[in-house]
Amino acid sequence: MEILMLGTAAAEAWPAPFCLCDACEKARKLGGKNIRTRPGALIDDDLKIDFGPDTVVQLIREGRHLRNLKTILFTHQHSDHFVPSELLWAKFPFTRTEPPAGSIELWGNRFVHEGIRDEFAKKQQHKLDYVMKEFAPGDHFTTAAGDEVWAMPADHVEGASVLRIRRKGKTIFWGHDSGIYPAATLDRLSDGIALDAALFDCTYGSERGGKGHLGFETVVEMAGELRNRKAITDRTKLVATHFSHGGKWMHDELVDRFKPHGIDVAYDGMIINV
Numbered sequence: 001m002e003i004l005m006l007g008t009a010a011a012e013a014w015p016a017p018f019c020l021c022d023a024c025e026k027a028r029k030l031g032g033k034n035i036r037t038r039p040g041a042l043i044d045d046d047l048k049i050d051f052g053p054d055t056v057v058q059l060i061r062e063g064r065h066l067r068n069l070k071t072i073l074f075t076h077q078h079s080d081h082f083v084p085s086e087l088l089w090a091k092f093p094f095t096r097t098e099p100p101a102g103s104i105e106l107w108g109n110r111f112v113h114e115g116i117r118d119e120f121a122k123k124q125q126h127k128l129d130y131v132m133k134e135f136a137p138g139d140h141f142t143t144a145a146g147d148e149v150w151a152m153p154a155d156h157v158e159g160a161s162v163l164r165i166r167r168k169g170k171t172i173f174w175g176h177d178s179g180i181y182p183a184a185t186l187d188r189l190s191d192g193i194a195l196d197a198a199l200f201d202c203t204y205g206s207e208r209g210g211k212g213h214l215g216f217e218t219v220v221e222m223a224g225e226l227r228n229r230k231a232i233t234d235r236t237k238l239v240a241t242h243f244s245h246g247g248k249w250m251h252d253e254l255v256d257r258f259k260p261h262g263i264d265v266a267y268d269g270m271i272i273n274v
């Protein structure tokens, strides 16, 4: 399985549009892996995690398309992960080759579903022909494409989930957005399934974090907790992502801090092979 990290920033991106803090100014000057767009990933070429405001530009940047998309999994309804108006582009006349919308499953919580329904209700000429699938934190389901998903409660916003996804015999943990994982989530992750990859929310960077989002210290703690519970083994790829300029550390500083803990630092365009 190939995980293409399309965006690795928190909500306002990094550099943030209105911000002249040191971290934003440094990112503007240094560029490269310090430039982070809003979060989301493409797995192989048919599974999309979230669909944020930068998705179209990210696909252009990577030379990729969504023609083969079968499933979108929405972690939650925040606008860095979910922009319902962008879902229109799968439909004629915005796509001129056979539109795939009718065969794409949209999995999200009830707020995501309400947002999509409201958006399509405003645009009456466009029928909502996606396959709408609702889930709630705690649910376990299999998509039409065959991905097995455990949605687990996040410490974030009402209805938010972190996801364990099993695809083609590999299992990954999509751990953002969330602060310290609730007990039910840690218990679910202790059921004996070893992870091939685990991704963590590191919004707070140099700050401790823990409430709503994690930071460096709490990412290391959560990775340790999942190791104790045997979800993480020596074979698990560990990746921190979803960084805010408020966390201050630039990409190279993050790499230096996380290295002793065996955790990689995500950047836009990173490919994780599991």
Ligand SMILES: [Zn+2]
Residues within 6 Å of the ligand: 010, 011, 039, 078, 080, 081, 177, 242
């Ligand atoms: Zn977010």
Ligand SMILES: [Zn+2]
Residues within 6 Å of the ligand: 016, 019, 020, 021, 022, 023, 024, 025, 245, 246
């Ligand atoms: Zn800033």
Ligand SMILES: [Zn+2]
Residues within 6 Å of the ligand: 076, 078, 156, 177
């Ligand atoms: Zn969020």
